[in-house]
Amino acid sequence: MPGPRWSRGGRTLSARLLVGHIGVLLLAGLIGFFLWARAARGELDDQYEQRALAIAEAAASSPQIRSALATGQPAAVQSLAQDIARSTGASYVVVMDRNGVRYSHPTPELIGRPVEEPVVALDGRQHMGIDLGSLGRSANGKAPVFGPGGSVIGEVSAGVVETEIASKAGDELTSLAIYLAVAIAVGVGAATLLTRQLKRQTFGLELDEIAALLQEREATLHGIREGVVAIDPRGRFSLVNDQAHHLLGTTPGDLGRAVADVLPDGDLRELLTGGGEATDQLVLRDGRFLVASRMRVTHGGRDLGSVVTLRDRTELEGALRELDEVRSLTDALRAQQHEFSNRMHVMSGLLEMRRYHEAIGYATEIEGATSGLAAExxxxxxxxxxxxxxxxxxxxxxxxxxxxxxxxxxxxxxxxxxxxxxxxxxxxxxxxxxxxxxxxxxxxxxxxxxxxxxxxxxxxxxxxxxxxxxxxxxxxxxxxxxxxxxxxxxxxxxxxxxxxxxxxxxxxxxxxxxxxxxxxxxxxxxxxxxxxxxxx
Incomplete structure (x- = not known):
């Protein structure tokens, strides 16, 4: 196995993917946390505003407060307002007359002093909102106080200050933060498993190395004169270079198809789909002499299929067979030469011995034996x-x-x-x-x-x-x-x-x-x- 490879930026592909996944999870978690916190805070503000208004309405309907405002005697209002605030959990309950003069306040020094803002409940309706008063930011509810004749004689303002709302929101946000932390941890674990799986599938190669290998493979496979065929473990064409297409009679559209569906039954199909390895096995394909070798490919204990190389020996074998024919013809001519030499020696001897009639008979016999076979x-x-x-x-x-x-x-x-x-x-x-x-x-x-x-x-x-x-x-x-x-x-x-x-x-x-x-x-x-x- 090759050692760890590093990208141009110093990080491996799996590390970059892992960091990217974690970054996306964190960003999505933070955005979700912010949006949820904002929505939760708005919902809490609405709840506490409703609560403050209910407290203000309850105080405004108190006979003691109505009587004190009607008679202009604020002495008993402060203690009654404090009792209402303690019993309801309000941060403050402020009672004021039509002119905004305070009859009660959490800060006793402000009693008898008018408020800075106008008295909004003089319109006879309830009001809610966020108040930025002397006690700080608070959820506030204001209710009018009606006199005996039904006229508005004052206003009760009740509120819950920011610290209590923030404490409640903090409790809920802590639960959300724990949930998001667990979700991010699970996401990081899943991203780690995915990057490891991707690393196994890419054999630890980086993106630039994969691109370079692809370019080299295309240049090499389609530039060589030998046919190269890759068969996956399920017996399908996974790679066929140009020369192999020419030798096999296949087309680029056959990639991904089973060998048995493309090639007819025969030695070549058995060679491509067979198990084990084969070296320099001769097969015939459409009149071509092909020398094929098959090699099984494994990596990390996984069977990746096989690679078959095909060499076209048609021209070479044709030349060798023509050479054999020439040699056979030469052998035949040599044999005939030997026979002819022997017969000429016999003829020469007969002529030297002046046995002309026997020489003529021997020549006639040779001529008949030689032409008789072909004639027959x-x-x-x-x-x-x-x-x-x-x-x-x-x-x-x-x-x-x-x-x-x-x-x-x-x-x-x-x-x-x-x-x-x-x-x-x-x-x-x-x-x-x-x-x-x-x-x-x-x-x-x-x-x-x-x-x-x-x-x-x-x-x-x-x-x-x-x-x-x-x-x-x-x-x-x-x-x-x-x-x-x-x-x-x-x-x-x-x-x-x-x-x-x-x-x-x-x-x-x-x-x-x-x-x-x-x-x-x-x-x-x-x-x-x-x-x-x-x-x-």
Missing amino acids: LESTIENPRVVALLVAKMTVARERGVAMAVDTASRVVLDDVAADAVVSILGNLIDNAIDAVTGSVTSKEVPAVSVRLAQGSRELVIDVVDTGPGIPAGMGGSIFTGGWSTKTAAEGRARGIGLALVRQLVDQLGGAVEVREGKGARFRVSIPCVPAGARP
Whole structure:
């Protein structure tokens, strides 16, 4: 695991997210606390104003206070107002006449002195509000005092000072503060868990590093000539670069889709969706030779899927196969040269011995043997390409000490287009058979390969049988998989292509391939008669 990474500002992404979450929670909490405190304070002011008005109305309806104001005798009003204030919990109860002269006051020195503000209750209605009087800020209620005739003869002002309201508000705000603190603590815990989860999902990378990795990935993946495919744990395409789209025949719209829904059943789909790892496995895809490698990807104990790389070996394998054909032709020419040299030595000896009639007879015999094989094949196979292939393979087999026989059980008629597929199928099967019997038989056995072609009204049947070690039991279904071979891999050369190509050609022609397991391999290819001009 890489060590801790730091952002340009000195903080990791998770730390910045955590600080941001905490800042948002604190800001939201403070704003909510302020708004709630303001609303609670306004509600408390309303409640205490209503309470002060009720106290003022009760005092204004007192007979003693009404009588004192009517007669102008304030002596008993102070003690009565103080009793009312103590019994109701009011901070003060002030009684005054129409002219604003105080009959009672918490400060005795102010009794008999007029108030600074006008007497508002002279209109005969109750009044509430916040009073900024001599005792400080208070919730105040004012009620008129009516005389015997129903006229307003004075006013009672009752109030609760700020300290009591603030004490009540403080109790409620303390409960709110505790609630907000708990909510913020829970939010911080949740934010910490979220940032840790995000850190795990981003593997500890910072935003600028993620952006740089994305740019590097895009430049790298779409710039290389190898195909790169990433498959998630559920078997879906998660990444496909341009070269892989070209090789697989997929489109960018296939990202996120299951591999089984995009690719047909076959070796390539099994490779992409299989478990474990695979190295340099050969697969065929639409006539292309692909070398694929699969690697499982895990991080922190988590399965992230697999990455498959695809290398297009079509041109290289085509060049190597052409080189093999040239080598086969060279071997055939070398074998013919040896035979021709030997025959020329015989002819030269006969001529030196002046046995001219025997020389002429020997030349006639050579000419008949040489042309007889090709003439025999041409009499039953009406395609020079197939005949030329069989003659060349028989010459190579003879040079390598292998007895090769060709049996044409019926007339075979192929046009040049259909013959191309037949030549590829025959060439691969015969080459494999010759390789299998060369050096694999005992001194008592003669290495032999037999080829049989039979064409009916509906299908062409090709049989290739050899006397080699054969196909191991249980491997009949695996030998047509790309990369399967009994031969040692050559330097820079993939093995196991021939039989895979045979199966692909036969499948494209709508035919079938059968193989016999055990000693002495036998391959039977059955393909429908190819219409003229059809190209597999």
